[in-house]
Amino acid sequence: MAVAKRTFDAVIIGGGGAGLRAALQLAKSDLKVALVSKVFPTRSHTVSAQGGIAASLGNVKEDSWHWHMYDTVKGSDYLGDQDAIEFMCRQANEAVIELEHFGMPFDRLPDGKIYQRPFGGMTQNYGGDPAIRTCAVADRTGHAMLHTLYQRNVAAKTHFFEEYFAVDLVTDHHGYTLGVVILNLQTGEPLFIEARATILATGGAGRIFAATTNALINTGDGLGMVLRAGLPLEDMEFWQFHPTGIHGAGVLVTEGVRGEGGYLVNKDGERFMERYAPNAKDLASRDVVSRAMAVEIHEGRGCGPKADHVYLKLDHLGPEVIKSKLPGIRELSLKFAHVDPIEAPIPVVPTVHYMMGGIPTNLHGQVVAPTRTGPEEAIPGLYAIGECACVSVHGANRLGSNSLLDLIVFGRAAGNRVIDHLKENPFPRPVPVDALDPALSRLARWDRKGGGESVSAIREDLRQTMQRHCGVFRAAEVLKEGVAKVKAIAERLPHAALTDHSKTFNTARIEALELENLMGVALATIVSAEARTESRGAHARDDHPQRDDRNWLKHSLYYAEDHRLDYKPVRLKPLTVESFEPKARSY
Amino acid sequence: MRFSIYRYNPDTDAKPRMQDYELAIEAGDMMLLDAMLLLKDQDDTLSFRRSCREGVCGSDAMNINGFNGLACVTPLSSLKQPITLRPLPGLPVIRDLIVDMEQFYHQYRSIKPYLINEEPEPEIERLQSPEERAELDGLYECILCACCSTSCPSFWWNPDKFVGPAGLLQAYRFIADSRDKATRERLDDLEDPYRLFRCHSIMNCVAACPKGLNPTLAIGRIKELLTKRTV
Ligand SMILES: Cc1cc2nc3c(=O)[nH]c(=O)nc-3n(C[C@H](O)[C@H](O)[C@H](O)COP(=O)(O)OP(=O)(O)OC[C@H]3O[C@@H](n4cnc5c(N)ncnc54)[C@H](O)[C@@H]3O)c2cc1C
Ligand code: SF4
Ligand code: SF4
Ligand code: FES
Numbered sequence: 001m002a003v004a005k006r007t008f009d010a011v012i013i014g015g016g017g018a019g020l021r022a023a024l025q026l027a028k029s030d031l032k033v034a035l036v037s038k039v040f041p042t043r044s045h046t047v048s049a050q051g052g053i054a055a056s057l058g059n060v061k062e063d064s065w066h067w068h069m070y071d072t073v074k075g076s077d078y079l080g081d082q083d084a085i086e087f088m089c090r091q092a093n094e095a096v097i098e099l100e101h102f103g104m105p106f107d108r109l110p111d112g113k114i115y116q117r118p119f120g121g122m123t124q125n126y127g128g129d130p131a132i133r134t135c136a137v138a139d140r141t142g143h144a145m146l147h148t149l150y151q152r153n154v155a156a157k158t159h160f161f162e163e164y165f166a167v168d169l170v171t172d173h174h175g176y177t178l179g180v181v182i183l184n185l186q187t188g189e190p191l192f193i194e195a196r197a198t199i200l201a202t203g204g205a206g207r208i209f210a211a212t213t214n215a216l217i218n219t220g221d222g223l224g225m226v227l228r229a230g231l232p233l234e235d236m237e238f239w240q241f242h243p244t245g246i247h248g249a250g251v252l253v254t255e256g257v258r259g260e261g262g263y264l265v266n267k268d269g270e271r272f273m274e275r276y277a278p279n280a281k282d283l284a285s286r287d288v289v290s291r292a293m294a295v296e297i298h299e300g301r302g303c304g305p306k307a308d309h310v311y312l313k314l315d316h317l318g319p320e321v322i323k324s325k326l327p328g329i330r331e332l333s334l335k336f337a338h339v340d341p342i343e344a345p346i347p348v349v350p351t352v353h354y355m356m357g358g359i360p361t362n363l364h365g366q367v368v369a370p371t372r373t374g375p376e377e378a379i380p381g382l383y384a385i386g387e388c389a390c391v392s393v394h395g396a397n398r399l400g401s402n403s404l405l406d407l408i409v410f411g412r413a414a415g416n417r418v419i420d421h422l423k424e425n426p427f428p429r430p431v432p433v434d435a436l437d438p439a440l441s442r443l444a445r446w447d448r449k450g451g452g453e454s455v456s457a458i459r460e461d462l463r464q465t466m467q468r469h470c471g472v473f474r475a476a477e478v479l480k481e482g483v484a485k486v487k488a489i490a491e492r493l494p495h496a497a498l499t500d501h502s503k504t505f506n507t508a509r510i511e512a513l514e515l516e517n518l519m520g521v522a523l524a525t526i527v528s529a530e531a532r533t534e535s536r537g538a539h540a541r542d543d544h545p546q547r548d549d550r551n552w553l554k555h556s557l558y559y560a561e562d563h564r565l566d567y568k569p570v571r572l573k574p575l576t577v578e579s580f581e582p583k584a585r586s587y
Numbered sequence: 588m589r590f591s592i593y594r595y596n597p598d599t600d601a602k603p604r605m606q607d608y609e610l611a612i613e614a615g616d617m618m619l620l621d622a623m624l625l626l627k628d629q630d631d632t633l634s635f636r637r638s639c640r641e642g643v644c645g646s647d648a649m650n651i652n653g654f655n656g657l658a659c660v661t662p663l664s665s666l667k668q669p670i671t672l673r674p675l676p677g678l679p680v681i682r683d684l685i686v687d688m689e690q691f692y693h694q695y696r697s698i699k700p701y702l703i704n705e706e707p708e709p710e711i712e713r714l715q716s717p718e719e720r721a722e723l724d725g726l727y728e729c730i731l732c733a734c735c736s737t738s739c740p741s742f743w744w745n746p747d748k749f750v751g752p753a754g755l756l757q758a759y760r761f762i763a764d765s766r767d768k769a770t771r772e773r774l775d776d777l778e779d780p781y782r783l784f785r786c787h788s789i790m791n792c793v794a795a796c797p798k799g800l801n802p803t804l805a806i807g808r809i810k811e812l813l814t815k816r817t818v
Contacts, residue, residue, distance in 0.1 A: 039636075040688070042731055043644040100712040103702025103766070105720065105727045112714030137727075143643060144727060151701040186681060215639045248616065251641045332641060335660050338616070456628040500632040502598040505682040508631035 003181070003436055005192040008034040008159070009422050011180055013166045013222065014201030015041030017049075017142070017407035018386025020149035022199055022365075025415025027156035031422060034193055036161040036182050038217065038510070041150045045203050045215040046407070049142025050328060051119060051256035052134035053099075053404035055092035059113040060132040065089040067124055068133060070580055072402060075121045075285050076395025077537035077547065078582040079235070079555070081571035084363040084391045088402075088409045095408045096135050104148040106137055107325075117325075118259040121285040121399040121587070130283055134401040139254050139328040145404060164191070165510055166221060168439035169198065169229045169382070170431065175371065177229075177381035178431050181439035185510065188503030190443060192436060196425050197418045199383040200225070200359060200367075201411070206239075207514075208522040209352040210460075210467040213245050213252040222388040224517030226359050227524070228438070231369050231379065232557040232566065234390040235357035236521070237529035237539045240398055241472050243289040245351025247309040249336040252353065253329055253346060255400040258282040260325055262314035264293065265345065266301040272310075277587040284587035287397045287538045290350035294472045297349075304347060311345035350472050354398055356538065357528075358390035360557065365389070365414025370557070375568035381425075383418060385410045392555065395570075396537020446512050452497025455512045462489050462515075462522055470526050475542040479530040486526050490519050524558040531565050532556065549582050588612060588622065589669035592633065596682050603680070607669065614663035619670070620647055622663055634683040642797060645732030648675055649684050655734040655795045675737040677746065690746040691733045691753065698750060698758040698776070703769035719765040726760035726805060728798050729753060735792035735802055741785040748781035752792035752802030755783065759805035762812070770812075778813055 010026055012019045015037030026033045037044065056063035069089040073080055100106055100114060107115035119134040137144035153160075163185040170178045170192065179194040205220025206212035223233055243264070244253040258264075263282040266272050276292040277284035284292075293310055302308050314322065319342045322330055326341075333341050360376070362368050365383045368376040386407045393406055469482025493516065500508040534548035535541050557566040572579050588610045595603035608626050620640055627633050635658070638646040642660035649658060650673040652666055663670075678686040704713075736742045736751035750758065758777060761767045777783040783806070792802045 039638055039644075039646065040692070040731075043636075043638045043646045045639070047644050047730075048639050048641065097710075097712055101708050103761075103764070105723045105764070106712070108715050108717045108720045110717060112716050114712050140643075140728065143730070147727070154696050155699075155701040215644065217638045328643075335642070335662075336616075454628070454631070456631075498631055502596055502632070504596060504598050505634055505685050507627075507634050511631075 003190050003192050003440070005194055006034070007194045007428065008032045009195065010197040010199065010418055011036060011193045011195040012199040012201055013180060014044070014203060014386065015160070016044035016201060016203050016386060017046040017145055017149060017404060018411045019199070019201030020146070020153055021408045021411030022201065022385060022415045023158045024149070024152055024156060025412050026418060027158060029419050031419070032159070034159050034161055034195070035153070036164050036166055036180070036193070038163065038165045038185070040162050041160070042147055044146060045218055046142045046146040048215060048252070049145070049404055050139040050252065050254035051259065052117060052136035052141045052401045053096060053145065054119065054122065054133050054399070054401040055096040055135055055405065056089070056133055057093055057096065057114060057116065057135065059109055060116050062124065063131055063133055065092060066577065067126060067131065068092065068122070070126045071122050072393065072399055073580045074127070074585060075397055075399040077397055077585060078395065078549070078553065079392070079536060079570055080395030081392050082574040082579055083571050084393050086574040086577060087363045088393050088405060091409045092405050095405065095412070099145060099148065099408065102148050102152050104137065104144050106135060117256055118283060119400045120255050120258070120280070120283045120289070130280070134256070134259065136256065139256055139326050142404065165513065166202070166225065167443060167513065169225050170435050170439065171229055172429060172432050172435060175379060176429055177379065178429060178435065181436055183443065185505055188506055190440065194428055194431065196428055197381055197383065197421055199365070199385060199414055199418065200388055201386045202388045204355045204387040205518065205521045206352050206355065208463060208466050208518050208525065210463040211245065211250045212352040213242055213250055214353070219514035219518050220388070220521035221514065221517045222384065223359060224520045226367070227520045227560040230561070231367065232360060232559050233357060233524045234360040234555050234557055235392060235528070236524040236558055237532050237556060238356035238396045238537055239352055239525065240286055240354040240356060240538050241290040241350040242353035243286060243293055243350055244312050244348040245353070246332065246336045247304070247347035247349050250351050251332050251336045252351070253312060253332070253348060255286070257312060257314055257326060257329060260321060261317050262312055265311050265313050266296045267303045267307065268301060272296055272301070280587035285397055286400065287540070288587055290472055291540060293350050309347045309349045312348045313345040314341050315343055315345070354403065355387060356390070356392070356394040356396065356398055358388050359384035361389045361391050363391055363413060364417035365410050366417060370566065370568065381421070383414045385414045396539060446498055446509050447501055448497060449501065450497060452495050453492055455496050455498065455508070455515050458489060458492050458496055459515050459518065462486065462518060465489060466522050466526065470529055473540050473542055474529060479526065482526050483530050486522055490523060493519060520560060523563060527563045528556045528558050528565065553582065588614065588663065590626065591669045591671045593673040594683055595680055596632070617663045618659055619651065619661040619663055619666065620659035623658055634685055636685055643730060645730035648732040648734045649673065650675060655738045657732060657734070657797045660797060675733055677737045677743040688733060691736055691751070694750045694754040695731065695757060698754050699773070700757045700761065702761065702764065702767050704766055705768065713766045715765050722763045723760060725800055726756060726763060729756055729800060730798060732797065734795040734797055738791040738795040740789060740791070741787060745781060745785055749785035750777070750782050752806070755786070755809065756800060756802040756805045759809055762809065774809070774813055774816065777809060783809060
């Protein structure tokens with residue numbers, strides 16, 4: 001089958017914060033760049049981010065990037081790579097100031113500087129008093145950031161492929177990435193985008209779980225593409241449960257609510273976090289707060305008729321603060337919990353929120369894998385940034401407001417490295433005749449007519465199984481059973497069929513392709529989780545309640561082929577400063 | 588629950604039709620989008636856009652019982668049956684509830700929706716007082732859902748020439764920003780019988796906005812600024 005081809009210097013897959021920031025960097029050097037997104041860019045999930053973006057500007061209280069680095073290393077439960085963390089925290093101020101110059105409408109302090117609020121796990125003086133580090137636009141920081149970045153791209157005349165779905169990477173036999181096959185949603189026609197550099201910025205995959213704060217489009221497509229290219233995924237057992245998802249709806253209530261002075265109570269009205277984290281209390285790290293909530297509920301101190309949630313109390317903040325600093329939360333709470341937080345507490349439960357793992361990269365955004373010589377060899381022509389990547393700055397547990405920062409710091413860094421790469425590789429490499437076949441046969445497979453199980457039935461089984469077998473607390477037996485179940489569900493996928501075979505805007509086909517990606521991500525997650533016999537950050541094992549640095553201070557690497565696992569060392573050495581040695585973690 | 592949904596697939600249908608659906612569910616706390624996802628499980632050919640499912644991305648704007656709105660934040664219990672769903676009015680239909688938004692995006696891009704300030708950038712943030720920043724409230728929150736513009740008769744008749752409420756709201760968002768230095772050029776661009784002055788203050792747009800924004804007010808402010816500078 002002949003497929004139309006377009007040639008660019010670079011292609012970016014993803015129009016969220018990470019992809020849009022990388023595109024701006026490339027636009028500065030007059031390169032021909034295509035930005036592909038399955039939704040119009042401002043519909044990307046970054047739009048949902050609420051609380052803010054971390055940077056040690058010190059606009060309210062003294063701060064330093066080194067304190068921020070300490071908090072991030074500690075928050076990661078020492079699994080984060082300290083060179084990448086130093087890189088990110090050092091660049092944070094510049095990166096946020098740049099967003100302001102781009103036009104982002106940050107809230108302001110009386111002196112005209114950017115407004116900052118406290119967030120969980122962020123401290124002064126290496127674990128001292130809470131820092132005030134998270135820069136905010138009310139509780140709509142992601143919306144403001146995404147729209148601003150999109151607007152800059154309009155100004156830069158970026159070449160958008162809106163509503164095109166990336167199907168698979170195109171590679172040659174030497175492991176070079178030559179571009180990507182994409183599908184035009186409106187016409188149903190495939191298109192080959194040839195490019196000397198391909199940047200994946202496809203975001204998270206929270207939809208592998210039944211209850212998640214993530215958008216319906218967060219299906220881990222970039223991760224699926226990488227697995228199918230024979231490359232590994234890193235640290236997929238680490239999924240953040242956000243303490244405050246609205247009970248029943250999964251919709252997020254930002255940690256900024258606790259940053260502004262809100263707190264959690266159990267059915268007795270007790271502020272229980274005082275028992276679990278005497279210093280940081282409700283602003284302890286997210287893994288710590290989520291586990292405390294799970295214990296409260298498990299021990300019968302949950303709220304509501306089924307005692308299956310706790311309350312987030314903020315009425316004491318007063319209508320003024322709630323209306324000016326948390327208007328979006330009030331709106332969501334009224335709509336999804338039928339509660340006005342000015343008057344009554346919001347029912348909340350720990351809810352899957354963020355994927356710490358992802359496509360392994362170095363701090364230049366280059367995808368790395370143990371190919372021939374070392375554990376971290378760059379895959380030529382392939383980059384990953386944002387939530388789909390694992391650089392790894394978040395390790396076993398991300399601190400709130402570090403993700404938006406990650407997007408822009410590494411979006412920019414990857415852009416810069418791509419510019420160098422394009423100079424060194426001025427011509428496209430030959431495309432082998434059969435290079436597009438895997439992508440095209442993957443598409444053709446869903447044209448098959450005749451009966452079969454529905455995509456939605458398989459997807460819902462998968463999500464329920466992941467929820468039950470890979471939750472806040474994990475245990476050997478439950479995980480083992482879960483692995484078997486997910487493998488069995490995966491075996492049903494080749495027999496699934498669609499009834500919709502039309503070309504024009506076939507959303508059923510997109511959901512089928514997304515399910516294939518969800519399946520790969522779910523397997524990577526539960527297989528990696530079963531193997532890791534320790535508790536670290538967001539990965540909590542009942543049967544191995546302690547962190548085990550002797551055996552497990554290392555990153556997991558999962559390959560789709562035979563579900564093979566490999567490991568690589570954590571990069572404990574920062575760029576210029578001393579390492580933060582692993583210590584017991586308390587808040 | 589009973590539904591009547593606009594269906595049109597250019598691959599197979601000569602013309603659009605309305606199709607009836609039934610779901611054996613209680614409205615309870617469900618949103619319209621939840622019900623539509625269940626319908627899609629039954630009939631995978633039913634096509635519509637969606638992403639955030641919490642009213643912040645602007646994907647699932649449609650005409651619900653005659654009014655434009657977002658399916659994901661419209662409670663089922665608030666709707667009379669049969670719930671009638673049609674694509675946003677005035678834009679070309681691609682398939683079912685999916686419309687071609689290009690005219691809408693084109694008008695948005697035409698107002699130069701980005702901060703213009705040619706002065707050298709300071710090393711720190713450009714300072715802005717909380718009061719100056721407050722001028723942007725009610726403007727920057729737009730999610731580009733098009734509920735407003737597609738309920739505006741002036742936009743239906745002149746989508747190629749009239750900027751429409753969403754674009755004008757954003758034009759004012761930059762005019763109102765103390766950091767933006769292109770007010771004069773922005774006003775010049777809008778001083779046009781079509782781009783701005785097709786708005787006859789019918790206010791459909793205000794009623795339609797699911798984010799509670801007020802394009803008419805912003806349009807009024809722009810008109811005021813234009814009058815001020817001619818006198
Ligand atoms: C509710 C919520 C609140 C949050 N609040 C905060 C916060 O306050 N602070 C913070 O730091 N972090 C926050 N986070 C986390 C943060 O928002 C995300 O990690 C981040 O926005 C991800 O950005 P991204 O650019 O990597 O991906 P996304 O914004 O998810 O964008 C992914 C892009 O990839 C495209 N794409 C995906 N697959 C394909 C494909 N197959 N073909 C073509 N295109 C594709 C999509 O269209 C989209 O444009 C929050 C997360 C959630 C869920
Ligand atoms: S007020 Fe103006 S923009 Fe709004 S609907 Fe009426 S004519 Fe259209
Ligand atoms: S002004 Fe309101 S209705 Fe119009 S596009 Fe923006 S959010 Fe939608
Ligand atoms: S799905 Fe995002 S606004 Fe409804």
